[in-house]
Structure formats: structure tokens, C-alpha cells
Amino acid sequence: MNNNELTVQCCVCRRVRDSKGEYHQPPAILGDRVSHTYCPECARFMLTQIALFKDNFAKAEAVRVRSAG
Ligand SMILES: [Zn+2]
Numbered sequence: 718m719n720n721n722e723l724t725v726q727c728c729v730c731r732r733v734r735d736s737k738g739e740y741h742q743p744p745a746i747l748g749d750r751v752s753h754t755y756c757p758e759c760a761r762f763m764l765t766q767i768a769l770f771k772d773n774f775a776k777a778e779a780v781r782v783r784s785a786g
Pocket residue numbers: 727728729730731732755756757758759760
């Protein structure tokens with residue numbers, strides 16, 4: 718691996734993106750230049766988590782507003 722190449726790594730599952738945009742288990746040693754992103758699977762999972770969080774937050778906020786009123 719060329720050390721000057723920017724390695725793009727999923728910050729959740731740590732897999733590394735290749736030139737075709739596919740994700741693979743990382744080599745033992747990564748280059749010096751690593752950028753982090755979400756792979757499609759982890760992005761989907763995180764979006765689900767965010768949607769759940771927003772839903773729960775909205776419910777909690779509704780209860781708070783009602784009990785404050
Ligand atoms: Zn991932």
C-alpha cells in the first residue's frame with residue numbers, strides 16, 4: 718500500500734473502502750492518512766438509531782411539555 722494514499726475507513730466496523738467503493742477487513746497496518754466515514758451498512762444502522770432517538774426525544778419532550786403546562 719502506498720503510504721501517501723488516503724485510506725477511507727468505516728468508524729464503526731473499521732472496514733476499509735477499496736477503489737471500487739467496497740468495504741473489506743482492514744490490513745494489519747493502515748497508512749498514515751486515514752479518513753473516517755460510515756460504510757453503507759453502518760450508515761443504515763446509524764440512521765435507524767438516530768430515527769429512534771429523535772422519536773424517543775419527541776415523546777419525552779411531549780411528556781415534559783404536558784407536565785410543565
Ligand atoms: Zn461499517
